[in-house]
Amino acid sequence: xxxxxxxxxxxxxxxANSKKSYLSAHKKLLKLLDCENLEKQTNEELINVIQNTxxxxxxxxxxxxxxxxxxxxVYGQSIAEFxxxxxxxxxxxxxxxxxxxxxxxxYLPKYQELVDHLDVVYDASDWRAFIVNYILLNYHxxxxxxxxxxxxxxxDINDDIxxxxxxxxxxxxxRNQYKTVKTHGPKTSVITDVRFIEACHKFLKENSKGNLFxxxxxxxxxSKCTCGGLPExxxxxxxxxxxxxxxxxxxxxxxxxxxxxxxxxxxxDIDMDLTEA
Numbered sequence: 001x002x003x004x005x006x007x008x009x010x011x012x013x014x015x016a017n018s019k020k021s022y023l024s025a026h027k028k029l030l031k032l033l034d035c036e037n038l039e040k041q042t043n044e045e046l047i048n049v050i051q052n053t054x055x056x057x058x059x060x061x062x063x064x065x066x067x068x069x070x071x072x073x074v075y076g077q078s079i080a081e082f083x084x085x086x087x088x089x090x091x092x093x094x095x096x097x098x099x100x101x102x103x104x105x106x107y108l109p110k111y112q113e114l115v116d117h118l119d120v121v122y123d124a125s126d127w128r129a130f131i132v133n134y135i136l137l138n139y140h141x142x143x144x145x146x147x148x149x150x151x152x153x154x155x156d157i158n159d160d161i162x163x164x165x166x167x168x169x170x171x172x173x174x175r176n177q178y179k180t181v182k183t184h185g186p187k188t189s190v191i192t193d194v195r196f197i198e199a200c201h202k203f204l205k206e207n208s209k210g211n212l213f214x215x216x217x218x219x220x221x222x223s224k225c226t227c228g229g230l231p232e233x234x235x236x237x238x239x240x241x242x243x244x245x246x247x248x249x250x251x252x253x254x255x256x257x258x259x260x261x262x263x264x265x266x267x268x269d270i271d272m273d274l275t276e277a
Contacts, residue, residue: 003037006074007066013194014119021116025066032063038070043081051085057092058113058227064089065120086124093228108234109227111242117227122195127203128212129225134196135173136226136235139189140253143218143232145178150200150210159186166200180258187258240264 007026011019032049033041050063068082114137121129135146148162157163158176165172173189175181191197204210213221223229230238236257243249254261 001037002074003070006070010069010073015115017112018115018119021062021112021119022066025062026070029063029066038067039075043067043071043078047081047085057089057096058109058116061086061089061093061120062116065123069123083124086120090228096228108238108241109230111238114227114235114238121225122199125202126225127199127206128221130199131196131203131212132222132225133227134193134199136222136232137239139173140236140239140257141175141232142179142257143222145175146212146222146232147177147216147218148173148212150204150212152204164191164200166197166204169197171197171200178258184258187256189256 003026004023007022008019011022014022029038030036032053033046035041038046046067047064050060050067053060064082064086068079068086071077071082072079114133118130118133118137121133132146135141139145145162148164149156149158150164150166151157152166154165157165160176162175162177165174170190170192173191175187178187203212215221219231222232226232226235236253239253240250243253250264251261253259254264
């Protein structure tokens with residue numbers, strides 16, 4: 001089946017959970033539509049079936065994203081209707097988060113939804129959103145850490161700012177400005193992820209100045225990029241909750257963020273005693 005061959009190739013560099021998400025979504029679509037492939041149904045018919053299923057709006061967007069990919073890449077068909085519906089659903093997700101808010105606390109989606117969102121923005125060629133979400137999920141940073149420039153020339157290095165030194169197949173993410181830099185010093189992370197490198201190159205092609213955010217409103221730009229408009233703090237909380245029984249992962253998250261296990265104990269619900277870790 002051409003669709004399955006394409007999806008396996010498309011996800012070959014992804015983590016196991018992401019691969020599983022793509023393939024299970026495709027399988028679910030075929031079951032919903034009772035068909036062997038997605039070639040002949042009209043976009044309107046497909047959208048109508050998905051929007052009338054009893055599942056979260058986020059889950060609907062995952063299915064729409066798979067349809068968008070297959071229609072565009074496998075069959076060379078129009079995808080405008082899928083893009084329009086996805087934008088409508090994104091607004092609904094934001095409203096759902098607001099209405100689920102209790103005691104001024106944000107409703108938090110599951111960690112897998114954040115991983116799915118990273119795949120969604122990649123497939124939508126939203127390079128800024130991909131870079132932002134990749135950093136938040138892999139380096140667990142605060143807002144100011146992501147206010148950065150993407151550069152390709154050493155002469156543009158500035159030790160007073162955060163930047164990504166981009167090369168052909170790897171990059172160095174340098175943080176000179178973050179909350180606890182006076183305690184932990186500047187941090188450098190070498191990133192070789194194929195999709196991240198691609199996103200940086202394509203973002204730079206579209207934005208020659210290399211500024212990840214067009215203005216100083218960091219919180220605003222982050223919320224435009226994240227799943228349901230979540231702030232950085234909510235994404236960090238989701239990550240902590242997802243890995244709260246994995247001491248090695250929690251230690252990495254604290255080191256990368258420039259924080260401590262004691263802080264984790266004080267502010268997050270952890271399923272183990274970290275005071276002696």
